Amino acid sequence: MSEDTFDVIVIGAGENGLVLGNYLGKAGQKVLVCERRLESGGGLSTEECTILGCWHNTGSYYHDTVQVTPIYQDLDLVNANAIYIHPPVQSSLLKRDGESLTLFSDLEQTEAEIARWSKEDAQAWRRHSEAFHSALSSHYQPYLLNPAQNGMGHEDFDSRSDSTPLEAVQAEFKHPMTQALLLSHFMVPRGILSNYEGAGRFLQLVVGTSASNRIVEGGSHELAQALWTEQLRNNGWVWDSTPIKRILIEEGKAVGVETSTGRELHAKVVVSTVDLQTTFQTLVGPEHIPQELAPQLQAFQLEEFSLFVIHAVMDEVPTVNAKDDHVSRALRWTLGFESAEDVQEHIAQIQAGKVPNRLGAVVSCPSLHDPSQALPGKHTFLLWQLVPSRLKSGDWSDVADSYAQQILDWVSEYLPNMKGKNVLRQVVMSPQDLVTKWQYPQGTVFGGKSAGAQLGADRPIPELANYRTPIKNLYLGGASMHPGAGIEGASGYVAAKVIADDLGISIPASV
């Protein structure tokens, strides 16, 4: 094989691109993964963006589904030095009056905690959690790890196929705090808003995973390094700083890619893991888009929100204004949502394209759980809030700094020392930054709205849902595909399976 010829070329070295490349590499294919940026990993990004010696997860931070899929085990990533930390105090909803509701890694503890507020909810929590775990290998894994179907053959899941998360949550849980906490877990990290039609089906998945948040020791980028290393070991290559300009198509078949410097690389199979619009409008090019596909692509909807992110370094560990001690040790704090109504008001503002003044955020102090992410004695801080990806009026760059200040002032009502001299340095990322950093369209990070027809067998659009495209030898992976965004590598895994099938080879997969 010549230097510029491979079996498989993958566009994008995010988690999905690397997972897919790893599986095909293990199956004996010579794989090249091409990455636009200097650093591979996409949303697996950890950087010293405030002061040197303090590391911030500028993309994903905690991974709640990574243990649900077999990828981590199949690829032996622990041996490649990606080690997960699973903090015992997982997620606290903190009210302004200092009351709180906390999820623990231990189900008994969670149950007892919820029971402080509602015995019924505590029982419901256990019921759904157990139901999830008992259906995990029989239903959820096959669902996540195959091209999507409309139903899962599981009653709870299928029966909620038309309901919104709000409806599902309100049907099963009674207390405003339980409802708010769950709805916030739908939003972050799953990117599902409370009024997304059909997404109520994920209720048990969310209950079952909302206390399994894991963070990577050293930062999320460690997972990228592990996948990168394994890719190289499995007969593969990752070329960083190699943006792909277009996919080479000859007689309706993908035959390779062209890099931004005009170098042509050839392969039997080309896979794009970047978002759907970029794949077709830019890389394939309008002239190669089959006629019947064009209107469907046009109808594909991005989610209407993006993330507003603040990273900071603190001189002292955040103090927490909570009546219960354990709250200060929680991996994740949810602020601003005390009931489902709070969540809905917040979302209504986002959907109206306004900079939300109904604040509601997920915050964390990563260095509390992994001291290696900060300088000795210092602490890192992370805040995410959902915001509209496009403002009705104005531009993110004009408002970002003052909005960040408004948010931090508000946060200090919950975390009193999160202000003044204790905040040594901060970096703000608005949706605009997510566009320029990763080229996520309009700053949307979830690969397309996870609602209605874009869920299940119709994701992203019916014509493409089986990971193949009308252009022969061109495949799709990535967050636009089922089962969507999040660090679980599932769409990369499914793409690898589909490609392996078509190539008549088998991938070493345990599921």
Added chain:
Amino acid sequence: MTTNGDKEFDGIVIGAGHNGMILQGYLLKAGLSVAVVERHLEVGGGLDAHENPRAHGFWHNIHSQNHRAVPNLPWFKDLDLASYGQEYIWPEIAVGMLFRDKTCLLWHNHDIEQTCASIARFSEKDAKTFRDFNRRFTPVVQSIIGPETFSPPMQAEKKREMLEKSELGKLYYEFADRSINDVVEEVFESDQVKAMVTYLFLLRGNELGEVGQGYIVPVACAAGISSTISKGTSHRMAHTLNQMVIKNGGEVYEGQAAAEILIEDGRAAGVRLADGRILKARQFVVSTLNPQQTFLQLINGDKIDSHLKKRAENFKYSLTTPIMTLHLALHERPMWAAAEYDPNVMKAWLMVMGVDSTEDIRVVLEECAAGELPQRLQLIGGVPTVFDPTQAPEGKHVAWFWQLAPYNLKQGPEHWDEVIDEMCEKEIKLLNQYAPNINGKTIVDWFGQSPLDVSRHLPNMQNGDWMCGELNADQFLDKRPFPECSQYSTPVEGLYIAGSSCHPGGNITGAPAYNAAGVIVRDMKADLWWKAPELEKIWAKLPVDFPA
């Protein structure tokens, strides 16, 4: 070969800077199983680059920028690094000295005649001296300096005995027995030329007043600056080395500080990681860190003798290498005012401002010694995107400028966090005098990095000393870091050292690693698969008279 599952290797290298990974590459190719342990999430040490968090797509080289002749170095070829896509760019002009009167002096990267022509505008005599040195010292570089850099250092008396048998060797000692300052004062007449030569050595980590380093002046006239730029940022080179290591079957433990070097029965037997895991070494452990980390922090006090401890305690860091850096993201490249005087200045790579005479240098050194923030600012830096547009978004630029500055401020090093921004603002004003188009409108973003940040980031660069130990007469050549360890082995069996604290010191040279690799491979009786220079043989064959 062991698999990584049982966590046992032939050898373990501590620190995945360029030295650590180059060393690992040589050892792997010699058939040894080797893991490297790196405290950082990213490998590369001084080969680092960060994306600007407020202006994405702008990449800033956080530490090293100016790599010297890397594609010509033996390890670049031996390890076949070009095959990993690593490219280096040679700027046409290595240095542009910008003077207050808007004149400039240019040191070309290849063309000695052009350099001399630029010097001649300040002094015909100095141009002649420069050309003369270039001619006379080219063989000194080839037969003495080059092989010495890439060999374990020879014991000083023996070296003198060997070299003084030849005219070349005598010529070498004629200058080696003096200091850089003395030689510069004696051989050059123009303030500007003296300033250029002196300042560049200072910034390269040499100690100007130390007897023993004066040969560097004529040697530089022969060897040139040899600037090269790693295409796609300096960190791209770290990726290249990392790939080379993986493709040769090596293990890399990133994000894992070494917490202890395990000594069993007086022998280095492995490394304990900060998270408690243990990596066993069947044959050897190599530290690329400084001797205080290696012997005082990583080895349990009662495992080594007090003499070695004393040696490590007395190891000195330089007061004149620490620098602060101003990083800039720009809408346009700086347009040097000196272009009117010499339009070629626009093609120069390392730009120096505020150094018109050795007096300017004397002042800043005094300030550094006193722990004061420099008042008379002097900048050296450049605009990588002029040579490699990939380091910023299309049509945009990144630039950096270093300023010599003390680590230990009178108010303590922590004071840096309070003053760094103010210093940067002053530097931007200075820059504006030399490049009037650089102002609030053309600057997208800027940030500073202090000597304190350097050692927070890389603790082996203690007190901000990126040389990892002063190059004074007591820590130079066969005495670096101290005589007992100058051959890369140590009094502890199975323990070796190989970083910038060893001969020939810091900078992206890979030489400490290259030299240590030879020693270790011989000791392990493994395959010495590359052709290393044999210093004794080369020096024994030096012609008595000057070469024709």
